[in-house]
Amino acid sequence: xxxxxxxxxxxxxxxxxxxxxxxxxxxxxxxxxxxxxxxxxxxxxxxxxxxxxxxxxxxxxxxxxxxxxxxxxxxxxxxxxxxxxxxxxxxxxxxxxxxxxxxxxxxxxxxxxxxxxxxxxxxxxxxxxxxxxxxxxxxxxxxxxxxxxxxxxxxxxxxxxxxxxxxxxxxxxxxxxxxxxxxxxxxxxxxxxxxxxxxxxxxxxxxxxxxxxxxxxxxxxxxxxxxxxxxxxxxxxxxxxxxxxxxxxxxxxxxxxxxxxxxxxxxx
Amino acid sequence: xxxxxxxxxxxxxxxxxxxxxxxxxxxxxxxxxxxxxxxxxxxxxxxxxxxxxxxxxxxxxxxxxxxxxxxxxxxxxx
Numbered sequence: 001x002x003x004x005x006x007x008x009x010x011x012x013x014x015x016x017x018x019x020x021x022x023x024x025x026x027x028x029x030x031x032x033x034x035x036x037x038x039x040x041x042x043x044x045x046x047x048x049x050x051x052x053x054x055x056x057x058x059x060x061x062x063x064x065x066x067x068x069x070x071x072x073x074x075x076x077x078x079x080x081x082x083x084x085x086x087x088x089x090x091x092x093x094x095x096x097x098x099x100x101x102x103x104x105x106x107x108x109x110x111x112x113x114x115x116x117x118x119x120x121x122x123x124x125x126x127x128x129x130x131x132x133x134x135x136x137x138x139x140x141x142x143x144x145x146x147x148x149x150x151x152x153x154x155x156x157x158x159x160x161x162x163x164x165x166x167x168x169x170x171x172x173x174x175x176x177x178x179x180x181x182x183x184x185x186x187x188x189x190x191x192x193x194x195x196x197x198x199x200x201x202x203x204x205x206x207x208x209x210x211x212x213x214x215x216x217x218x219x220x221x222x223x224x225x226x227x228x229x230x231x232x233x234x235x236x237x238x239x240x241x242x243x244x245x246x247x248x249x250x251x252x253x254x255x256x257x258x259x260x261x262x263x264x265x266x267x268x
Numbered sequence: 269x270x271x272x273x274x275x276x277x278x279x280x281x282x283x284x285x286x287x288x289x290x291x292x293x294x295x296x297x298x299x300x301x302x303x304x305x306x307x308x309x310x311x312x313x314x315x316x317x318x319x320x321x322x323x324x325x326x327x328x329x330x331x332x333x334x335x336x337x338x339x340x341x342x343x344x345x346x
Binding site: 041044045046048049052092093094097111123139140141142143144146161164166167169170173174176177179180183186187190214215218252253254 | 271273274277281291297301304335342
């Protein structure tokens with residue numbers, strides 16, 4: 001991961017140098033604008049995520065045991081207890097936003113209904129590990145680097161051209177291609193951080209089996225849904241050359257394959 | 269005589285458009301990862317994306333292919 005992080009830093013350094021060379025922008029301004037961009041993305045991302053699922057504060061009386069388990073895990077991780085929220089997402093899911101000291105974990109009511117308390121504790125420990133490891137901040141930084149590099153590349157193409165239609169089109173295309181290239185490395189970090197969060201969760205709750213069972217249960221539940229939408233989705237997926245069964249899909253995914261995670265957790 | 273920028277616009281436009289059509293999941297991940305929790309949608313442990321976003325990405329891909337084809341026509345045939 002140090003290598004991937006160094007590559008991302010190198011991308012940023014080249015973009016900053018290019019901005020200074022082509023547009024005579026002072027280094028302090030490049031860094032200042034980059035920090036502003038990342039800060040805005042972090043704040044808006046957190047706000048939008050909670051708003052988009054209609055998350056509400058998790059009642060301490062109604063969900064007493066969940067609060068208690070989170071307190072135990074936080075004690076073990078030496079982490080300040082994050083804000084706990086609940087949302088009706090229509091699917092069994094949970095996610096974390098924020099950072100150490102200002103984190104929020106959202107759990108869907110469907111997940112609470114589907115899993116037993118030990119399995120739910122495994123999922124909660126996984127999300128708390130994301131906050132403890134500052135994974136949300138790491139991903140925002142990764143996206144920030146990709147955005148800065150893409151913007152610089154785009155403007156270089158635009159301002160070194162003749163202001164014709166082809167220049168505008170090429171600038172957009174180059175921006176997209178550069179952002180994709182950088183994000184391949186960020187996606188690799190994302191998949192790695194999932195494994196780390198699984199391992200940390202297993203350590204915090206004394207074994208990987210509860211989280212493995214939770215993942216298995218969610219995966220099995222998904223396979224049992226024989227509705228029209230799933231059938232259509234499968235047909236559409238078959239059209240994609242990067243479908244689930246292809247190796248490239250793994251390279252371009254935010255999460256590692258479910259079966260690999262389960263296998264690692266069972267061996268933890 | 270076509271300029272290098274027109275040729276690049278044609279080749280990269282069509283190429284990127286094909287990636288948008290063939291791998292919309294990847295494009296959505298590129299634009300959403302780090303701009304919010306990437307596991308907010310779908311089920312826990314799953315990185316799947318809502319179909320409506322995939323179709324939107326594919327539609328943009330078609331627009332890019334058409335744009336690339338226009339510059340290819342301008343550069344080589346017009």
